Every structure is written in C-alpha cells, then in structure tokens.
Amino acid sequence: MTDVSRRRMLFGGAALGAGALLAACTSNDTKDSAPQTNTKENAASEAPGKAVTIGFSAPAADHGWIGAITANAKAQAAKFSDVTLKVVDAGKDAPAQIAALETLIAGKPDAIVLLPQDGAQLTAVGKKAMDAGIIVINLDREFSDSAASFSLIKGDNYGMGVAAGHYVGEKLKGKTDAVIGEIPGIDELQLTKDRSKGFADTLKTYGLSVKHRVAAGFTVQTGQSAAANLLQAAPKLDAVWNHDDDQGVGVLAAIQQAGRKEFFMVGGAGSRDAMDHIKNGDTVLTATVTYPPSMASSAIILARLAAQGKGMGDLVELQVPKLIVLQSETITKDNVDKYLPLGFKS
Known part of the structure; x- marks a missing residue:
C-alpha cells in the first residue's frame, strides 16, 4: 500500500467495497472544499443494495467541527441511492436529544448514527435502539456500555x-x-x-x-x-x-x-x-x-453496510468492525500545504 493510500485509510477509518479507501478531513465551507465522501475519484463504488433508512443525530452546529460532522453525514448518505437519511434535532442538551431519539426509534429505522450530547447520558437510549433491532453506530462521544452500539468510530x-x-x-x-x-x-x-x-x-x-x-x-x-x-x-x-x-x-x-x-x-x-x-x-x-470530522462519512458507510448485512470488502470478516479509532497527525509549517484543502471552516 502506498503512503497516500495508507494515510487515507487511517483518516477515513473504513474501507468500502472492493479496495475502497476514504480520504481525510473535510470542510463545511463549500468555497474551500466539499464534504468528504466516497466518490468515484477516491473510492470504488458499491452497487445499490437493499433499501435502508438511517437515522442521524448530532449536537447543533455551534462551531465548525460539529458543522462539518453533520455536513459529511448528509453528503455521504446522498451518494447512496439505497439510503434514506432521517436527521433528528439533538436539541440543547442530553434529555432533549433522548426525546428526539425516542421518536426516531418508534419509527423503526434500520440503523442510527449518533453523536451524543454526552455519551454516558445517551447510553440507555442506545441500548433501547439496539434491543429493538436497530443498528446503532456510536460516533465520537463514547457510550459507557459497549452493548449500546453495534460499532463505535471515534478520533484518537x-x-x-x-x-x-x-x-x-x-x-x-x-x-x-x-x-x-x-x-x-x-x-x-x-x-x-x-x-x-x-x-x-x-x-x-x-x-x-x-x-x-x-x-x-x-x-x-x-x-x-x-x-x-x-x-x-x-x-x-x-x-x-x-x-x-x-x-x-x-x-x-x-x-x-x-x-x-x-x-x-x-x-x-x-x-x-x-x-x-x-x-x-x-x-x-x-x-x-x-481530529478528522470525516468520521461522520465513515459512520454512514458503516451503518449502511451493517444494515444490509455486509462487511468491509477489504476484510475477511463478515461484519464491520466493532471499533475504529482514527489516527491523529501533526500539522506544521513543513507539511501544512498538504492539509490545507482538507481543513474545515471554523
């Protein structure tokens, strides 16, 4: 594997289909760069599969990184003709997000990608969804019980x-x-x-x-x-x-x-x-x-694969991994030009 390919795998956190690789950070400022998704230019595209509904919830975009998280998730879901994304408002605190998720769970989506207001406080609702047969991909802020999610993807x-x-x-x-x-x-x-x-x-x-x-x-x-x-x-x-x-x-x-x-x-x-x-x-x-917000794109990919009963094309295992932790790299004046197109707007 080349250095460039390895870097993409480490940042993106997941492989898609036959030899697919995800690229690194992204921006929620469309003037600088579009949200990072698996396009034909940087990843092998999978054929459409079973239609799935994926719920998504993340705290309000009160700063750039969270804004990029939500932008990435929406852009990635839009790439799949077999995915319907239902975004629910996370509200101002954990109880408000729990209430929104309760309504989402009642609608019985195939999967939920969830960046909690607080991982510990949202653990019970994650378990409730899993017990109802809904695949939960825990994004970034970790639940206090691993049984509350199917997979966890987070930064290091x-x-x-x-x-x-x-x-x-x-x-x-x-x-x-x-x-x-x-x-x-x-x-x-x-x-x-x-x-x-x-x-x-x-x-x-x-x-x-x-x-x-x-x-x-x-x-x-x-x-x-x-x-x-x-x-x-x-x-x-x-x-x-x-x-x-x-x-x-x-x-x-x-x-x-x-x-x-x-x-x-x-x-x-x-x-x-x-x-x-x-x-x-x-x-x-x-x-x-x-700390790349592209993890939201990867979380949507994981949710789709798991809901369709698929694993990652580059792995022998039949299911997606339980845990994916992204690398943290150091940007200095010596290498900043490589990363400039990937930065999100504050």
Whole structure:
C-alpha cells in the first residue's frame, strides 16, 4: 500500500467495497472544499443494495467541527441511492436529544448514527435502539456500555494529547523549568479527559508538566475567556496546547489582545483557520493535531453496510468492525500545504 493510500485509510477509518479507501478531513465551507465522501475519484463504488433508512443525530452546529460532522453525514448518505437519511434535532442538551431519539426509534429505522450530547447520558437510549433491532453506530462521544452500539468510530483523543505532547516536548527539550499551559474543551467529557491524560503522560517523558490549565467549552467565546484567565494567571509561558481549533479563534483573540508572543501554541482538530495561521506564521500558533470530522462519512458507510448485512470488502470478516479509532497527525509549517484543502471552516 502506498503512503497516500495508507494515510487515507487511517483518516477515513473504513474501507468500502472492493479496495475502497476514504480520504481525510473535510470542510463545511463549500468555497474551500466539499464534504468528504466516497466518490468515484477516491473510492470504488458499491452497487445499490437493499433499501435502508438511517437515522442521524448530532449536537447543533455551534462551531465548525460539529458543522462539518453533520455536513459529511448528509453528503455521504446522498451518494447512496439505497439510503434514506432521517436527521433528528439533538436539541440543547442530553434529555432533549433522548426525546428526539425516542421518536426516531418508534419509527423503526434500520440503523442510527449518533453523536451524543454526552455519551454516558445517551447510553440507555442506545441500548433501547439496539434491543429493538436497530443498528446503532456510536460516533465520537463514547457510550459507557459497549452493548449500546453495534460499532463505535471515534478520533484518537488520547493520541491527540500524545501528538501535542511530543511536539511541545521536542521544542522544549532540556528546558525542564518550562511553563506550559493547557486550554481543554468541556472538562466533563471523557474525550477531554483522554486528551489531557495523553498530553500529561507524554510531557512527563520529557521531564515536563502542565503548570496552568483553564477549561473552555469548544466555542469561540469560552476559548477567549479561558485564554484571558490563563494569561492573567501566567505572566510568562513557554508553550500552550489548546485542544480545539474552533475555540482557538477566541484563544488567539485573547492572546492578541494581551499582546503576548513569548510562547508558541499547538491547536487541535485541524481547522482551515488554524492551518492558514500556521502557514502564514502570523500568530503564536505553530502546529495543530488532527481530529478528522470525516468520521461522520465513515459512520454512514458503516451503518449502511451493517444494515444490509455486509462487511468491509477489504476484510475477511463478515461484519464491520466493532471499533475504529482514527489516527491523529501533526500539522506544521513543513507539511501544512498538504492539509490545507482538507481543513474545515471554523
């Protein structure tokens, strides 16, 4: 397998049909790039099979990554003449999403692709759907019981922290007194805990640790507020890892407003905005670690295959895998040109 093909498999997370490969990140900004789907140009197309109905639910697109998730799912489903996609509003919180899913389950779709508001709180409704014979593909935010889904596809949250930790560690190698800051997303989510643990574990191998940590909430506003608090608490910094490029818009605004430039920053997810800053060298942001929203396209493919009783064409097994974890790659000025077409708009 070529390096390019391998990269596509790792990012896309699934193979489709005979030798099909999925490409990497995508954008929800149609001016820059279309949502990533399995087209004839980048994947072998399967012949239409049994008609299936797939339900889909994800939190409202209050930032670019979630917007790209929903755009990818819709675009991928539209590629299949045998798929009917039913999108249900996730509401403002977990109880609202549960209520919407209860109605969806009553309609008995063949499968549901679900990115929960909160994996633990949505576990029971996932199990209810599975018990009703509906295939559930758990997307990104993990249920607390694996029996609540047929398959789970997610980014490597711990691996994001590892990638960020190695980048920071290499840049600060030998500087054991370095002051490192961290701006995570929503602290209550397991994915945030995994990212922070990967970062801390990796920094430890370099004799480094996080000295200042202020959580945000995956939005521009919370990113700006968290960064302002962090900068006030730390009069000097050597490096900062911001977990999310969407909240990073606010983080960078706070840094610019404070006139701080003595440190470098690593982002998270791989937005087009972050890549532009990395390429132009016009902010403290020098790298970002990926968390591809193309996983939503892959989740639709998995749901269709499972609902039609098929497995992946490149695998011997008769069913799709129970777990797919995507790789996290590091984007710097040296390789940013390769990734620019793949970034989502914040």
